[in-house]
Amino acid sequence: MTAPAPSRFDEPWQAQLFALTVALSEAGHFSWPDWTQAFGATLKRHGAARALDGGADYYAAWLETLEALLDTRGFAGRDEAETMRAAWEAAYLSTPHGSPVRLRNAG
Amino acid sequence: MPHDDHDHPHSLLPPEPALRVKALETILTAKGLVDPAALDEILDTYERKVGPHLGAAVVARAWSDPDYRARLLADATAAIAELEISGRQGEHMVAVENTPETHNMVVCTLCSCYPWPVLGIPPGWYKSDAYRARAVREPRKVLAEFGVTLPDGQKVRVWDSTAEVRYLVIPMRPAGTEGLDEAALARLVTRDSMIGTGLPTGPA
Structure with missing residues (x-):
């Protein structure tokens, strides 16, 4: 048999998301069992609608779980996260190609 | 163009x-x-840095050194640390050894708990609903899809990983590998053989 090539991450944001979650847990902001419970619940909910293939849908569920957890625990509220996402989007759209993208009023 | x-x-x-x-x-x-x-x-x-090559080194050491094998089966977390591989979150590692009587296979039915320190990031299929649901229910059928057919007398034992306990399968050492050193042995140990959905490759 031939095993599929070892996959790490399909897209850079998945790696960032993974690292962010591990870093939060290591810093003691939530325990890993808390994380797996929350993540398992999201996967179950998504999987009820259609079978997840373990690729992009897996990290979509991961991101949704982390956003909800950070909102619930008051680390990053939904509105705050959405405002920041929009700020990044605006920064990308207003930065000339080839220049480093920075938030307009990053503190 | x-x-x-x-x-x-x-x-x-x-x-x-x-x-x-x-x-x-x-x-x-x-x-x-x-x-x-x-x-x-x-x-x-x-x-x-992290990937299945680390797990392969652990397996190859266990195949070569009976004392190490005994330590690995008794306390995998400590034995793995001997090779200067360390977990990040203090996950408790457990090594499960394949024998002619029992084939071991690992799944995480909850989400995708996986022995990161020795295998790295899990492959897509490990995280899929299909594998997570079917590994426990019909392991032989799943194994067949991976191209693994076990003898009738060998039973399959499925281990469900959790946030606290991560399993590493120690496959059986292939026949005809008596003269090989650890580095050569490690090359035979595939990622899937350490999840239990594959077998080591034979000697070249």
Whole structure:
């Protein structure tokens, strides 16, 4: 048999998301069992609608779980996260190609 | 192919989830909840350093050194640490050894708990609903799809990983490998053979 090539991450944001979650847990902001419970619940909910293939849908569920957890625990509220996402989007759209993208009023 | 050299009016917009991750990262680092240096170190570890080659070294050592094998089966976390491989979150590692009587196979029915320190990031199929649901229910059928057919007398034992306990399968050493050193043995140990959905490759 031939095993599929070892996959790490399909897209850079998945790696960032993974690292962010591990870093939060290591810093003691939530325990890993808390994380797996929350993540398992999201996967179950998504999987009820259609079978997840373990690729992009897996990290979509991961991101949704982390956003909800950070909102619930008051680390990053939904509105705050959405405002920041929009700020990044605006920064990308207003930065000339080839220049480093920075938030307009990053503190 | 002609090179299309039109002007990009602005930077390429990353995909939607990438912007959401970036937003969280900005907020959390600004609040001091996450250290950017720690983040970089985790990224570096999982993108470049950790992978199945570490697990393969553990298996090859166990095949070559009966005392190490005994220590690994008694306390895998400590035995793995002997090879200067360490877990990040203090996951408790358990090594389960295949024998002619029992074949071991690992799944995480809850989400995707996996022995990261020795195998790295799990493959897509390990995280799929299909594998997570079927590994426990019909392991032989799943194994057959991976091209693994076990003798009738060998039973399959499925281990469900959790946030606290991660399993590593120690496959059986292939026949005809008596003269091989650890480095050569490690090359026979596939990732899937340490999850239990594969077998080691034979000697060349």
